[in-house]
Amino acid sequence: MSVLINQLKTLLYSFLLIFVVGLILLGTLLGIHFHKDVPLEILTNDLAVIGELPIYAGFLSQVGILLWSAAAAICMYSVQFIANKEHQKFIKASVYITMLLGLDDAFMFHETLFPSLGIHQKVVFLCYGIMMLVYLYRYYKLILTTDFILFIFALGWFGISMLIDNCIRDVSPYITKLAEDGTKFIGIVTWLVFFARTCKKFQEYNDLKST
Structure with a gap:
């Protein structure tokens, strides 16, 4: 008792x-x-239940949201095992960005929420771009000590997806949907792999410094 x-x-x-x-x-x-x-x-209720849709409806989007969550969770969990202050700040900042992008994906911030408040989608993209530039400016030296090619590829896939979304519309479902959502999904997977490897590397760095 x-x-x-x-x-x-x-x-x-x-x-x-x-x-x-x-x-x-x-x-x-x-x-x-x-x-x-x-x-x-x-x-x-679940969206598939509400819309009376098959269970595979929104499959790629749902898996993408899970991967965003996994990336954020890995970073949040790893922070406590990283002693280097600069490494900690980078991972914490990455958690906020990952959560924002994941929430945007889940609740369609740039597609629905902000436009419903009178904020154009392109303005939202501009704000996201500025946020990412500030993030890169603050941590680019640290990123260059990691497997930065993965990070560049992740940003590249996101960029291609945004380009298709804003400039190449209604051409073909293979371009407007499969290519747009597919490149974004590959970017999310790459983002997850990058941060999983980076957190592991930072923890190993901490272990080496403590021995």
């Missing part, structure tokens, strides 16, 4: 965090439900 009580005391803040996050999310859903008169099942 004492073990149970001690564990409950230890996990008090963890439980508090769980409940706060859960209540905020559920409260947000209720707010949307009452303010916008959106049925609750639209806010809580």
